[in-house]
Amino acid sequence: MPAYLFIKTKIRDAEQYAKYVQAVRELAAQWGSRYVVRRRPVEVLEGDPDQWGDYLLLVSEWPSAEAARSFWRSEEYRRVRQLRADAGEVHVVLAEELPPAPPPGREREQRAADC
Numbered sequence: 001m002p003a004y005l006f007i008k009t010k011i012r013d014a015e016q017y018a019k020y021v022q023a024v025r026e027l028a029a030q031w032g033s034r035y036v037v038r039r040r041p042v043e044v045l046e047g048d049p050d051q052w053g054d055y056l057l058l059v060s061e062w063p064s065a066e067a068a069r070s071f072w073r074s075e076e077y078r079r080v081r082q083l084r085a086d087a088g089e090v091h092v093v094l095a096e097e098l099p100p101a102p103p104p105g106r107e108r109e110q111r112a113a114d115c
Contacts, residue, residue, distance in 0.1 A: 001065075002096070003061075003063075003064055003068050003095065004060065004061055004095050005058075005059070005060045005068055005092060006059055006095065007057070007060070007091070007092050008057055008090070008091040009056045009088050009089065010053065010055050011088040013087040016087040017084055019083050020080065020081075023080045024080050024081075031074075032062060033071070036059045036060065037059035038057075038059075040055065040056040040057065065094060
């Protein structure tokens, strides 16, 4: 089941962060990742816009949560991550995609089968 990394970054050193981005793109692709969203600024529809300020939002899709975790914990990524050590403030969360919903009218059949 696909999983997604949501990364919120406030870039302090654009030149250094660009080096990180170049290196991490190539490495993440080797692990089956692709970028779904990369945007700054974001449009805040609800909540405090100051919580987003000048943050960059990145969403990357992974084949599975385990693939994303393996990448994140890998020695290769640890080395690349050093490139952004002082380049910005980074927040990262991992979430799995929702399982497919049963077709309409099949919910009762599915619940009965689960019993």
